[in-house]
Amino acid sequence: MKRTIIAFACVLLAGPALAQSLGEKTGINSTLGVTPTTADFVKEVAVSDMFEIESSKLAEQKGNAQEKSFAQQMVTDHTKTSSELKALVGYGKVQATLPAALDSSHQSKLDKLKGATGKDFSSDFDSYQTSAHEDAVSLFERYAKGGDNAALKDWAGKTLPALRHHLEMAQELGKAPSVGPSK
Structure with missing residues (x-):
């Protein structure tokens, strides 16, 4: 030990x-x-965005009404942040490599969601969204405060309010009565 x-x-x-x-x-x-390194920040954000988009596409199909509404917002917002991050890296303002696929942890969560239905899907999706947005808020706060790339640091600070709002929305999932299909 x-x-x-x-x-x-x-x-x-x-x-x-x-x-x-x-x-x-x-x-x-x-x-x-x-504070995360620039490389870690870029990797974590890219993987997080990929997970948000893919898990939310599943929720648009399998979720209840509240989850479907939330998921539409996540697909829109995380597609936007993903594009912005790609542009920062693509224009050479950030020296980092964008991952092409989910890491094993996020992939296993996505696989679990693919196999889940009804209340099992809702329980997992709601839980994953809350923890993912808690992690994202922490990551962005730490980079916005002490990151070493000025353009990325500025972007992190500007993106934080939306992520905080996403976290609040995620924390409300499952608290409202279910209106959609419960398969």
């Missing part, structure tokens, strides 16, 4: 880039309020 703790501490102290990448992956940076 002691060796594991020492090894983990060594990895964290090995270098700022490694520590932040590992920290973002494990959630340590969020807990400690550490």
